[in-house]
Amino acid sequence: MSDAGVTARLFVALELPSAAQEALVQWRSEVAREVSGLRLVRPEDLHATLCFLGSRAVGEIEAISAACGVVAGEPVVGSAFGEGLWLPARRPRVLAVSLVDDGGALARIQSALSDALAAGGWYGPESRPFLAHVTVARVGRDARIRRVELPAPPESAVRCSRVTLLRSRLGSGGARYEPLASVELGSAPGAADPMSVVRRFHAVQAKVYASSSSSSSSCSSSDSDLGSMRDVLSEDVVWHVPGASAIAGEHRGVDAVLEYLDTRRRMTDSTFRVTVHGMAMIAGRVVQLAGGRASREGREVCWETVGVFRVTDGRIAECWLVPFDQEEFDAIWS
Secondary structure, eight states: OOOTEEEEEEEEEEEEHHHHHHHHHHHHHHHHOOOOOOOOOOOOGGGEEEEEEEEEEEHHHHHHHHHGEEEEEOOOOOEEEEEEESSSSSSEEEEEEOOOOOOHHHHHHHHHHHHHHHHTTTTOOOOSOOEEEEEEEEOOTTOOOOOOOOOOOOEEEEEEEEEEEEEEOOOOOOOOOEEEEEEESOOOGGGOHHHHHHHHHHHHHHHHHHOOOOOSSSSHHHHHHGGGGGGGGGEEEEEOOOOOSTTTTTESSHHHHHHHHHHHHTTTTTTEEEEEEEEEEETTTTEEEEEEEEEEEEEEEEEEEEEEEEEHHHHHHHEEESSHHHHHHHHOOO
């Protein structure tokens, strides 16, 4: 049977160890004795949602799974339970427990996933800040609950080592979650899928190019404006740009590449935008077709390129840029 037109409700979550799930079950039981109308989440379904994708085509699942590999190099999360929460605060529909994120590990993982999935067109990042939490119960559809002061959650360490792409199947007994693919945190950085690394680069680049352009061309300016790029570039990265324009040359080392990227931003007054048409793994390299668009000296310009990326240990180590029309490309960047 063809998957054409078939969709699946998808989300990415941080899995909890069984001991943490059991501790939450005991905690919510105390609350449930005081509050009627709560629908308890099955113990095995207790998790922290990182990105909710909604309905996506089944044919996209493989690419989405690969994109989740961007967090393979992130360390195992050492957290703890924070406080009990009624969400939203005014008319609660959910009973939850927050997760402590003192070191920012949870926020980094969520941000990396958000960037990679948004770059693929599968996720729309939320405007509100990320709140790491575990939903332990939901308020029944017609129930009106009486909010009570929540007891302190268990004081126990919560060590999370796996991020999982899940499919939510709705039914009369509530949603059931089917794991589709998992990424082990703390695995070798090289385990990150190369295409996911390139997608993350484009997501970060889009944010940088949309920001205000820098008034300085120094490396210190690049460090402040483009520092977020360092996470996806090797220290000895090389960027090959052919032709005879102002950006042409062989840019060697992370500082030189950051300066090259910042030069493109300054030359276009932060109007530079890249649209990736498609990419594939060929002979161990990520090969992509992409189009660029910007405003140069009061006129709109556009161009098409092939980009070839070599990814090593979860970071871009080398890029070859090949314009479709070299003469036109040089004229744009002169």
